[in-house]
Amino acid sequence: MRLKRVFVDDSAAAKVRAFFPWVYRDQLVEVDDGLEPGELVLVCPRKGRPLGVGYANLRSVISVRILSFDPEVVPDRSFFELKLRSALSLRDGLWSRTNALRLVHAEGDGLPGLVVDYYDGYASVQFNSAGMERLRGLVLDALRGLLPLRGILDRSDERMREKEGLPPSEGPIWGVVPDRIWVREGDLEFLVDLKEGQKTGFYLDQRANREAVASSFDPGTPVLDLFCHTGGFGLSCARRGAKEVVLVDVSRSALEMAGENARRNGLSGVSLVQADAFDFLRGERKRGAAYGTVVLDPPPFAKSRRELEGALRGYRDLVLQSARLLAPGGKMAIFSCSHWVGEEDLLGAIASGLADAEREGLVLLHLRQDQDHPVRVGAPMSYYLKGFLLSLL
């Protein structure tokens, strides 16, 4: 197959040679005529050997995404079979802990625009770019040949598709997919709303961090799980002996599922509060509440570089307000799930919040997205979830 070519400027060429998988629109110097959105292309520097194969969409600010840094590779069916097989084997160690995991983490697995989450026999798939949309058939064939499935569901990200000039795409693709299923994580079961739930239904990325927090809290003191979604952190602590757990989320449906999760797992001492987390913290301060552990896992405050400063103010405020509820020796777990917020940024916001609260803190653990969300060297966008477990002095 002869591919059309896009020529990129020297800065883009240097970055692609260092395995950065994107080329921005303003880095293109020339493109072959008649390029269709999402078409496969050979990515070329101004002079010299091609840099790789990708797909292009001139409507998108990210105009080229690289699928292979070897210009000889053609992304055909066997390419996807190989990619999916190597993604699966990377996750070998997880099956003893869970039956729900991310099988394909976009750039992290070298497949920009594609996310595949696996929930006990069902695959939830996102085609988030014009290029991956065109390759949908190859991806689905490879996926069905990879492992036994009972159904495949489309949960593509509407916002990302819009940036690519694509219409929304959701709904069953193959087989019969139930609305909700129970999945296992360690010795807990969680209800996942496959069709309507946030993301593809569950925050798979926090699995290892739920385990880390549940292994390090003081069971004699209350646990506050803010932005709890379906209760992952708080219920993991309850399973490990926490007598009192407070789960707070603004979403009524997430909280209802958290309640179902508590019942299914036979956990008591769990209260559910539907509230804005910032208001809740201020209310708790007024009534003189005290906790031994606070978990702060907000949604991405920064969805672009422009939103970084506001995001850091948000983290600082969360740290300040939470620190006021924690006695000496209390634990705080705080996360950012935006790749725009770096570890140093988050640590800086934590430092300002603790300074405002006149508290010192120790970092007990550096936390990050679990291993089924691989971070690829050269692809910083694949590293989005970072956090710290702190002890307050």
Ligand SMILES: C[S@@+](CC[C@H](N)C(=O)[O-])C[C@H]1O[C@@H](n2cnc3c(N)ncnc32)[C@H](O)[C@@H]1O
């Ligand atoms: C990253 S998720 C939390 C995932 C959760 N920790 C888990 O392990 O499953 C963020 C959650 O924050 C909730 N949320 C968003 N804005 C909020 C707010 N202002 N106050 C409280 N909860 C909020 C969302 O409904 C979502 O469930």
